[in-house]
Amino acid sequence: MEKKAHVISILVHNKPDVLARIAGTLGGKGYNIDSLCVNTTTQNDISKIVMTTAGSQATVTRIENQLQRLVDVISVNDLTNVESIYREMVLVRLNLTAQNSEPVKKAIDMNKWKVIVSGDKYVIVEITGDKTQIDFSLARLEPLGITDITRTGLIALKLED
Amino acid sequence: MKLKGTQILLEVLKEENVDIIFGYPGGTVLDIYDQLYKSDLKHILVRHEQGAVHAADGYARATGKVGVCLVTSGPGATNTVTGIATANMDSIPLVVFTGQVPTGLIGNDAFQECDITGITRPCTKHNFLVRNIEELASTIKEAFHIARSGRPGPVLVDLPKDVMATQTDYDPANVKFRNYEVAYKPAPKKMAKVFDMLQAAKKPLIMTGGGVILGKASEELTHLSRKYQIPVTGTLMGLGSFPGSDGLWLGMLGMHGTYYANMAVSHCDFLLAVGVRFDDRVTGTIETFAANAKIVHIDIDPSSINKNVTVDLPIIGDTKATLKDLLRFLEEHHYAQDTVSRKTWLDEIDEWREKVPLTYCQNGEVIKPQYVIETLHKLTCGDALITTEVGQNQMWAAQFFQFDRPNSFISSGGLGTMGFGLPAAIGVKCAFPDKHVVDIAGDGSIQMNIQELATAAQYNIAVKIVLLNNGYLGMVRQWQELFYEKRYSHTDMTYAPDFVKLAEAFGIIGLRATKPSEVEAVLKQGLSVNKPVLMDFRVSREECVYPMVRPGESISQMTLGSREIIN
Numbered sequence: 001m002e003k004k005a006h007v008i009s010i011l012v013h014n015k016p017d018v019l020a021r022i023a024g025t026l027g028g029k030g031y032n033i034d035s036l037c038v039n040t041t042t043q044n045d046i047s048k049i050v051m052t053t054a055g056s057q058a059t060v061t062r063i064e065n066q067l068q069r070l071v072d073v074i075s076v077n078d079l080t081n082v083e084s085i086y087r088e089m090v091l092v093r094l095n096l097t098a099q100n101s102e103p104v105k106k107a108i109d110m111n112k113w114k115v116i117v118s119g120d121k122y123v124i125v126e127i128t129g130d131k132t133q134i135d136f137s138l139a140r141l142e143p144l145g146i147t148d149i150t151r152t153g154l155i156a157l158k159l160e161d
Numbered sequence: 162m163k164l165k166g167t168q169i170l171l172e173v174l175k176e177e178n179v180d181i182i183f184g185y186p187g188g189t190v191l192d193i194y195d196q197l198y199k200s201d202l203k204h205i206l207v208r209h210e211q212g213a214v215h216a217a218d219g220y221a222r223a224t225g226k227v228g229v230c231l232v233t234s235g236p237g238a239t240n241t242v243t244g245i246a247t248a249n250m251d252s253i254p255l256v257v258f259t260g261q262v263p264t265g266l267i268g269n270d271a272f273q274e275c276d277i278t279g280i281t282r283p284c285t286k287h288n289f290l291v292r293n294i295e296e297l298a299s300t301i302k303e304a305f306h307i308a309r310s311g312r313p314g315p316v317l318v319d320l321p322k323d324v325m326a327t328q329t330d331y332d333p334a335n336v337k338f339r340n341y342e343v344a345y346k347p348a349p350k351k352m353a354k355v356f357d358m359l360q361a362a363k364k365p366l367i368m369t370g371g372g373v374i375l376g377k378a379s380e381e382l383t384h385l386s387r388k389y390q391i392p393v394t395g396t397l398m399g400l401g402s403f404p405g406s407d408g409l410w411l412g413m414l415g416m417h418g419t420y421y422a423n424m425a426v427s428h429c430d431f432l433l434a435v436g437v438r439f440d441d442r443v444t445g446t447i448e449t450f451a452a453n454a455k456i457v458h459i460d461i462d463p464s465s466i467n468k469n470v471t472v473d474l475p476i477i478g479d480t481k482a483t484l485k486d487l488l489r490f491l492e493e494h495h496y497a498q499d500t501v502s503r504k505t506w507l508d509e510i511d512e513w514r515e516k517v518p519l520t521y522c523q524n525g526e527v528i529k530p531q532y533v534i535e536t537l538h539k540l541t542c543g544d545a546l547i548t549t550e551v552g553q554n555q556m557w558a559a560q561f562f563q564f565d566r567p568n569s570f571i572s573s574g575g576l577g578t579m580g581f582g583l584p585a586a587i588g589v590k591c592a593f594p595d596k597h598v599v600d601i602a603g604d605g606s607i608q609m610n611i612q613e614l615a616t617a618a619q620y621n622i623a624v625k626i627v628l629l630n631n632g633y634l635g636m637v638r639q640w641q642e643l644f645y646e647k648r649y650s651h652t653d654m655t656y657a658p659d660f661v662k663l664a665e666a667f668g669i670i671g672l673r674a675t676k677p678s679e680v681e682a683v684l685k686q687g688l689s690v691n692k693p694v695l696m697d698f699r700v701s702r703e704e705c706v707y708p709m710v711r712p713g714e715s716i717s718q719m720t721l722g723s724r725e726i727i728n
Contacts, residue, residue, distance in 0.1 A: 017282070025283075062464070069462065072287075
C-alpha cells in the first residue's frame with residue numbers, strides 16, 4: 001500500500017503526561033512521529049496536538065484508533081483528506097561577515113523575509129509558510145551562511161467544520 | 162467532614178463496593194495500612210506483589226467486578242508490572258494502588274522511589290499520580306470507572322505518602338469525575354447486512370472470544386447459536402462463553418484447537434466473530450484464515466477492527482447489546498435457516514469430528530496429563546472454577562475440561578504469564594468460597610509463585626493445585642522436540658523440590674499419584690477436604706499437546722504427532 005505523509009490533529013485534556021502517553025503509544029507500536037506541535041487551545045484545560053506521520057491509509061487508521069483509546073484523548077482527525085491550511089515557522093541566525101553582509105541584506109529585501117533581530121555581527125530571520133515554502137527559503141539562505149536554525153512542527157487548521 | 166487521605170481512600174473503596182483487597186505493606190503505605198488496621202475491609206496479605214495483582218485479577222475474572230490491590234512504592238510497585246501487563250492483555254478491570262515517596266522527594270531518587278506511572282504507561286488502560294489531596298477522591302472514583310467501562314483494563318493510582326497524610330473536606334456527593342462511557346449506538350443497517358450475509362451463507366460459523374465473557378453476552382450468543390443452529394468455536398479467552406457440552410460446540414480453534422474447529426473455520430462461508438481480536442495463535446497464517454468466509458466482527462474496541470484480519474463488516478459495540486439487536490432483527494425479519502444446507506454443514510463438521518476427535522491414549526503404567534484433567538471434570542461434574550498456569554497444562558485444561566459457564570476458565574491468554582494460576586486461584590476462591598477452585602499447573606509454572614502457598618495456608622483458602630509434573634518446561638520442550646531436533650536446551654526441570662514435602666512445609670496438604678490407578682483416589686481425597694491441597698501427578702514426561710498448527714502455517718494444516726494432516 002502507498003505510504004504517504006498524514007497530518008493528524010488531536011484534541012486532548014491538558015493533563016500531566018498526556019504527551020508522553022501519545023508519544024509512547026505511537027513509539028511502542030512502532031510508528032514514527034515526523035513532526036509535532038502542541039499548545040493549549042482557547043481553553044486552558046484542552047490542548048491541541050498536530051503531528052505528522054507517514055504510512056499507508058490502513059496504518060494511519062490504526063494509529064487513529066490506538067490514540068482514540070487513550071483516556072485523555074478527546075478527538076483524533078486526519079486532516080490529510082480534508083481541505084486545511086498548513087504552516088510551519090523557522091528562525092534562522094546568520095552571522096555577518098565582511099563578505100556576506102551585503103548579499104544577506106539583498107536577499108532579505110528581495111525575499112521580504114522578516115528580520116526580528118538585527119545586530120552588527122548577526123541577523124535573525126523569521127519565516128513562516130507551508131513546508132515547501134520553508135524548504136525553498138532555507139535553500140536560498142544556506143549559501144549565505146546559516147549558523148543555527150530552529151524549526152517548529154507543522155500546525156494545521158481545517159478550512160471548514 | 163474533614164478526613165485524612167487514608168480515610169478518604171477507604172471511604173471511596175466502600176462506596177465502590179470493594180469487599181476485598183490483596184496487598185503487601187511497606188514504608189510509603191504505612192499510613193494506609195494503619196487505617197486498614199482500624200477498618201473492617203478484608204485484606205489478604207500475599208507473599209509477593211505479583212501474587213497480589215494475579216489474585217485481584219482472578220477475583221475480577223471470576224466475579225466480573227473490579228479487582229483491587231495495594232502495594233508499597235519502588236520494588237513493591239515494580240513487582241506488580243507483570244500482573245498489570247497480564248490483566249491489560251486480557252482486558253481485566255483492576256485498580257492497583259501503589260505507594261509513592263512524598264511529593265517533595267519525587268524525582269530525587271529517594272529511597273524506594275520509582276516512576277511507576279512512567280513504567281506502567283504502556284501496560285495500563287490509564288494511570289494517575291495523585292498530586293494533591295483535593296483530587297484524591299475524584300481520581301479514585303475515576304480509576305474505578307475507567308477500569309470497568311468500555312473495554313475494561315487495569316488502572317494504576319500512585320499515592321504519595323504526604324498526600325495520604327493530609328486532611329481535606331470530603332463529601333461523597335461532591336465527587337465529580339469525567340464519564341468515558343461510550344453510549345451504545347444501534348446500527349440497523351448493519352443488522353440488515355448481517356441478515357443478508359447469513360441468508361446467503363451455507364456454512365455459517367460463530368467464533369466467540371473473551372469479549373463475550375467481559376460483556377456478559379453468553380446468554381445471547383448461546384441463544385443465537387441454538388435458535389439458528391449455527392456451530393460455535395472459541396478462542397482460549399472465550400472458553401465457557403458457550404456451553405462446552407453442547408453439540409454445536411466445536412472446541413477451541415487455533416494453534417492447539419481441535420481438528421474440526423480449525424476445519425470449520427477454514428471451510429465456513431460466513432464467520433461471525435464476537436469479542437475477539439484475531440491473535441496470531443488463533444489465526445495461523447492470516448492469508449488463509451477463514452479465506453472462504455464473509456467475516457462480521459463485533460467488538461467494543463475500534464482498534465481491534467482490521468488490526469490483524471481484514472473483515473467484511475465491522476460492528477463496533479458492546480457484545481451483549483449488539484447480539485440482542487441482532488437477535489431482535491433476525492426475529493422481526495423472520496430469518497429462517499435453510500434446513501437442508503444447514504444439515505449438510507453440520508454433517509460435514511461431524512465427519513471431521515469423527516475422523517479426528519480430540520483424544521489421547523491412557524495405557525500402561527504412566528499417567529497421561531489429559532486423563533487427570535478428564536477425571537477432574539468427571540469428579541466435579543464440571544462444576545469447578547479452573548485457573549491455569551501457562552504452557553502444556555493450560556492447553557490440556559482448555560482442551561479436556563469442558564467449560565459450560567462463563568467466568569469459569571481463568572487463564573492468562575494474551576501475555577501468557579507463568580505463575581498466574583496459583584495466586585489467581587486464591588483470588589477466585591476468596592470470591593467463591595463454596596466452589597471447587599482448582600489450579601491446573603505445571604512443575605515449571607508453579608515454582609514461579611509458589612510462595613503464595615503460604616497465603617493459602619494462612620487464611621485457609623482451600624484452593625486445589627493439580628500439578629501435572631513432567632519434570633520439563635513441557636511446552637518449550639515440545640517445540641524443541643518438533644523444531645530443534647530434540648535439543649532440550651535448559652528445559653529439563655528434574656531438579657525440583659519434593660512437592661508433597663514442600664506443601665507440608667507450607668502447612669497445606671500434599672498428595673501424590675504416580676500410577677493411573679491412583680489418579681481418581683488422589684483427586685477425590687484432594688477435593689473432599691476444606692483445606693488447600695497440592696496434588697503432585699507424575700505424568701508422562703514427553704507427552705505433547707496435539708493437534709498443533711506449526712507457527713507460520715495455515716490452521717487447516719495440523720500435526721497430530723504421529724501423523725500430519727494437511728488439507
